[in-house]
Amino acid sequence: MKKNHPYLVLPMAMLAVCEHVQAKEKVNEEHIVTHGYNTILKEKPPIGGNLQLSVQHNPATINIITKTIMNQRGYMHAEDAADSAPGVTSGGSPGNPAQFMMRGFSGNQILILRDGFYYGPTTMINRPLNTFNLQSIQILKGPSSVLYGQGSVGGTVDMRTKDPQFDRVHLNTLVSYGSFNTWNGGVGGSVPINRQLAIRADFSRSSSDGYVKGSDPHSNDLTVTALWKPDAHFSNRFSVDYLKDRLSTYYGTPLVSLIGSIDKAGGLLSSSEGVGIRRASLWNYYNVQNARANSVNIAPTLQSSWKINKRVEFHNKAYFLYAKRLWDNAESYNYIASADQVNAQGQNIKQGDIGRDRFYVYQNQHQVGDTMDGRFDFHVANMKNRLVLGGDAYYIRLIRSRGFPNADYADSVSLEAPQETSLGRFAGEYPAMKSPTTLLNAGLFLEDVLNIQKNLRLIGGFRYNWLSLNRQNYRQNGSFNTITSFKGYYNPVNFRVGTVYDLTKEMSLYGVYTTAEDPPGANIFLANKGQFTRLSHSNQEEIGLKGLFFHQKLLSTLSLYNIRRSQILEATGVDAVSTAGRQKSRGVEWDSQITFTKHLSVSGNLAYTWSRYENFHPSVDVDASGNEVPNVPKLTANMWGTWYHVADLPFDLGTGVRYVSARKGNFSNTLSLKDYALVNVFATWHFVHHITLSGRIDNLANKHFIQWADTSYSSQVLLGSPRVFSLSARADF
Numbered sequence: 001m002k003k004n005h006p007y008l009v010l011p012m013a014m015l016a017v018c019e020h021v022q023a024k025e026k027v028n029e030e031h032i033v034t035h036g037y038n039t040i041l042k043e044k045p046p047i048g049g050n051l052q053l054s055v056q057h058n059p060a061t062i063n064i065i066t067k068t069i070m071n072q073r074g075y076m077h078a079e080d081a082a083d084s085a086p087g088v089t090s091g092g093s094p095g096n097p098a099q100f101m102m103r104g105f106s107g108n109q110i111l112i113l114r115d116g117f118y119y120g121p122t123t124m125i126n127r128p129l130n131t132f133n134l135q136s137i138q139i140l141k142g143p144s145s146v147l148y149g150q151g152s153v154g155g156t157v158d159m160r161t162k163d164p165q166f167d168r169v170h171l172n173t174l175v176s177y178g179s180f181n182t183w184n185g186g187v188g189g190s191v192p193i194n195r196q197l198a199i200r201a202d203f204s205r206s207s208s209d210g211y212v213k214g215s216d217p218h219s220n221d222l223t224v225t226a227l228w229k230p231d232a233h234f235s236n237r238f239s240v241d242y243l244k245d246r247l248s249t250y251y252g253t254p255l256v257s258l259i260g261s262i263d264k265a266g267g268l269l270s271s272s273e274g275v276g277i278r279r280a281s282l283w284n285y286y287n288v289q290n291a292r293a294n295s296v297n298i299a300p301t302l303q304s305s306w307k308i309n310k311r312v313e314f315h316n317k318a319y320f321l322y323a324k325r326l327w328d329n330a331e332s333y334n335y336i337a338s339a340d341q342v343n344a345q346g347q348n349i350k351q352g353d354i355g356r357d358r359f360y361v362y363q364n365q366h367q368v369g370d371t372m373d374g375r376f377d378f379h380v381a382n383m384k385n386r387l388v389l390g391g392d393a394y395y396i397r398l399i400r401s402r403g404f405p406n407a408d409y410a411d412s413v414s415l416e417a418p419q420e421t422s423l424g425r426f427a428g429e430y431p432a433m434k435s436p437t438t439l440l441n442a443g444l445f446l447e448d449v450l451n452i453q454k455n456l457r458l459i460g461g462f463r464y465n466w467l468s469l470n471r472q473n474y475r476q477n478g479s480f481n482t483i484t485s486f487k488g489y490y491n492p493v494n495f496r497v498g499t500v501y502d503l504t505k506e507m508s509l510y511g512v513y514t515t516a517e518d519p520p521g522a523n524i525f526l527a528n529k530g531q532f533t534r535l536s537h538s539n540q541e542e543i544g545l546k547g548l549f550f551h552q553k554l555l556s557t558l559s560l561y562n563i564r565r566s567q568i569l570e571a572t573g574v575d576a577v578s579t580a581g582r583q584k585s586r587g588v589e590w591d592s593q594i595t596f597t598k599h600l601s602v603s604g605n606l607a608y609t610w611s612r613y614e615n616f617h618p619s620v621d622v623d624a625s626g627n628e629v630p631n632v633p634k635l636t637a638n639m640w641g642t643w644y645h646v647a648d649l650p651f652d653l654g655t656g657v658r659y660v661s662a663r664k665g666n667f668s669n670t671l672s673l674k675d676y677a678l679v680n681v682f683a684t685w686h687f688v689h690h691i692t693l694s695g696r697i698d699n700l701a702n703k704h705f706i707q708w709a710d711t712s713y714s715s716q717v718l719l720g721s722p723r724v725f726s727l728s729a730r731a732d733f
Helices: 006-021 029-035 067-073 078-082
Strands: 062-066 089-091 099-102 110-114 134-141 155-161 170-178 182-192 197-207 218-231 234-246 269-271 292-307 312-329 333-335 354-356 359-380 383-403 411-413 433-453 456-471 486-490 493-504 507-517 537-549 554-573 576-597 600-616 635-643 651-660 671-673 676-688 691-698 706-708 716-719 724-732
Touching: 062 067, 067 078, 067 134, 067 651, 067 676, 078 134, 089 706, 099 110, 099 155, 170 197, 182 724
Parallel strands: 110 155
Antiparallel strands: 062 134, 089 099, 134 155, 170 182, 170 724, 182 197, 197 218, 218 234, 234 292, 269 671, 292 312, 312 359, 333 354, 354 411, 359 383, 383 433, 433 456, 456 486, 456 493, 493 507, 507 537, 537 554, 554 576, 576 600, 600 635, 635 651, 651 676, 676 691, 691 724, 706 716
16 A cells, blocks of 8 residues: 655645635735735845845745744744744754754854844854844755855854834833743834934843753843934944843753663653663753853944945945853763762762763953945846845954863762752862964855846855964963964855746746855864864755745745755864764755635645765764764654634634654764654733733643754753743733
């Protein structure tokens, strides 16, 4: 009997139902526009480049999570919102507090921007963000070297903040309370000072005890923006973002030997080495009592636009960043299988306890940069053409101080009931080892779109970069370490070429070829002299289809891609990297949004990813060649349904389902993280005009699952959140 493929059921069912409904009821056009279902393809998101191409006519996969969608589904944090895009998952670790995975790549291979500005390597600068300050989250899949000068091959995520408005005074407020004493709040507004000047400010705060008690994350984010438009041809947007936070200090649950154990926590993972998680350790906090994971970030930016005439326009973006970050924790948790291990005081560690390290990192970062470009419209042999020429430069100075004890284990705690001990101080931790690093970048770029015919466009791009890296390492006694320090100069050259063909006015077929080269900014703070000789190189082929169907009731996009990446650096420990020869990734992504009636809409997406290493030896004992890349699920799927104004009452009901297939948890592929499905439900009461009250339950079935397994911390895994309840009130005037 022919085998059915479950990953085809969702798109086929949605298309079939849409065909049935489209003949029965005319759709309320105002409703569709409100929820963005027939306008997404016409939008021109900045993440797509400087040509101002619409989503439909950009030869790339672009996903936009709007403010409306974030409010409707109750996303309080940017990571949750981004996870709703096809093939995107997120996780964290002590060294990488908020990272994404897409198209088989994660960490620094995903570029994070804030209003289009680059602030450094992702694993260093990315923080969990409150969505209250954001207008949208824009995601560009695949390499973006041509557009942004960085070699991130998996994709780019741009967090876009809100703009001031000139029409009237706006006020927005939010208060939310939920499980684990979780509070989210925000207040913001926009005020037009006069016809030329408007100002907006947004402040948000998030705090929680954490679903693992003791992790205590909280953040305060203030964004102030002034928009000055003296006339129709000139504008200045000045913004300052201030973020102060304390990240969650839950760094994982230890893997222990399950041989002969009757206390196994089932449904989480499988291991060919006989390790797993015991029920007694679920939701235990193994970090120290006074753990620190704090940061302060201040980023003023200035964006200017000057339209000379209908055919010529110039833009400039200038920015500065100051960031101070402080980590001081017990980060690694190792199960002690034999009684021959000792702590930093030379005392024997009890068999069955958890041995812990200590590791601190202090970072001070200063960065300044500028990007300038000109856009020119003209004709070539009676064909419309748009050309963008520009250049950019930035300077990063980072001083990284770090230290750890002269012992494998600083101390130990009980597996079942870890004691609340302090950080303490151990021999070998101080004075700190310092690593001042300076990165200079200068680049020239061009982008071009040629309208060969009304329904055929040729899009190209080219970028040349000059990079200078000065990596300095100092020993604990203050002497300069010539063995590990180095200077490097690099000249990456990248391009992309693609075409878009309109099958109809509302449906387009595209194909694109893109290259990328990594600056040594990927794991820059771990790489030492001799660990790499040249930049990594990537290329991607992608084809896809975007369109509106069934009288604009169905918006659907489909893409197929193939990526090859060589000579890459992989983090293999808290202070070490290894060169992976090659990584290959290929897959399919599908995304659809359907408006059945003015009261009912359904959206969903599906992604299949195949990703493998080639010629990769992360350690002397492990040959990962041919193995699956850790934390990459073969299949991810999301589906949401919303019933607006139930029975013509001021109530909305909705549900969402998320599925993530099994993933590998280490380089050797001996650890497998089991698949999971999560169900969320929400209800909204439009209390009075402009005020809504909402209730939400995430992980309705209270499914226990593993969200992430960081390869730098191979003795532990991170559990995902259990069931969470929340109530919120939102006012928008």
